[in-house]
Amino acid sequence: MWNDDNGSWNGMHDGGAWVGMGLMMLLTTLLVVGLLVWILAMLRDSRHASTTPPPATTGPSPADEHLASRFARGEIDAAEFESRVEVLRLARLDRR
Structure with missing residues (x-):
């Protein structure tokens, strides 16, 4: 709740909690993008492996x-x- 004595919201001065939330959003975004890149790389590798003919033995x-x-x-x-x-x-x- 609002504390009228020092003008803060539960001890969070100048929106300090918002900085933490911004960092969490950034980390989550990086995690999701990294996961998508990894999934696409795995799909590309598996598709490439299935279309490559086995090496001919002589x-x-x-x-x-x-x-x-x-x-x-x-x-x-x-x-x-x-x-x-x-x-x-x-x-x-x-x-x-």
């Missing part, structure tokens, strides 16, 4: 070559080689 991957060399040295048998090649193939399909 031969066996290093993992395939490693498996082939282990098979050639006799470290793994044919059944294990085939099962591991299948696991690699499925992993590549999942990444696309």
Whole structure:
């Protein structure tokens, strides 16, 4: 309430509370604008990622070559080689 003794409103001299409210409005505005920019950047990145074709592979991957060399040295048998090649193939399909 108004205090007639010193001419202030609950101890808020010269509108000090309005300065605090102005700062809060500024911070809120910056927060909202920053959030909108972040959302737009995420949407743009996700749209770009979905339209970019996967890179073309021109031969066996290093993992395939490693498996082939282990098979050639006799470290793994044919059944294990085939099962591991299948696991690699499925992993590549999942990444696309």
